[in-house]
Amino acid sequence: MSESRFIKKVYQLLLTQHGHQSWWPANSKFEVMVGAILTQNTAWTNVEKAIHNLISAGMLDAHSIAKAKQEKVATLIKPSGYFNVKTKRLQKFCEWFVIRGGHKRLRYWSTKKLREELLEVYGVGYETADDILLYAFLRPIFVIDAYTRRIFSRLGYIEGNVPYDVVRLDFESKLSTNAKLYAEYHALIVQHGKHVCKPKPNCDACSLNSICKFN
């Protein structure tokens, strides 16, 4: 089958196995952005604790985080790990977010310009930028993460060291340009990566066996 059909088939199989995911788990656009930074190489359960601390302190907004003392933010986000570097990343991001007028203004920017500026913010790399673009700004950008690489490497679809944007553009070229589709697809990939396609794979419980090139 064509690569386009293959990518779409994987989506259908994952949706059948795991069901609708309704991502990103957050109560606001800004909470999505904070979560995207705090979850870098970190378990989501730890991020939830950090976000809860920010909410309890009444600090889950860009102004509060940007002008707070470094020590204050670091204490609150400690459970999410790397708290010193992540404090700097969060504050740099919030400074940029405030200067640009917040979501109210940024929502009118082109996806291209928004992505370029996000990537210039300290601590925001490709995946974090794309999480924000897709789940906070609803832009049709396909997120590539470690789970995506692991799952599609094991299926025999991609090699290990292909650059981020090469993989992203490949997926985008083989699906309709649809933010809702990308959002659901990435959520399904994470769900599958967490519970089935783990470092030690659980291939008996994998619905993708029928299309795996190594079977």
Place this chain on the structure above:
DNA sequence: ACCCAGGGTCATA
């Protein structure tokens, strides 16, 4: 005790 988690930056070659 060890491995892993919804990455990114920086120095080095």
Place this chain on the structure above:
DNA sequence: TATGACCATGGG
């Protein structure tokens, strides 16, 4: 361009 060190908590 491409490696490697570094960042740090918490669950299994």
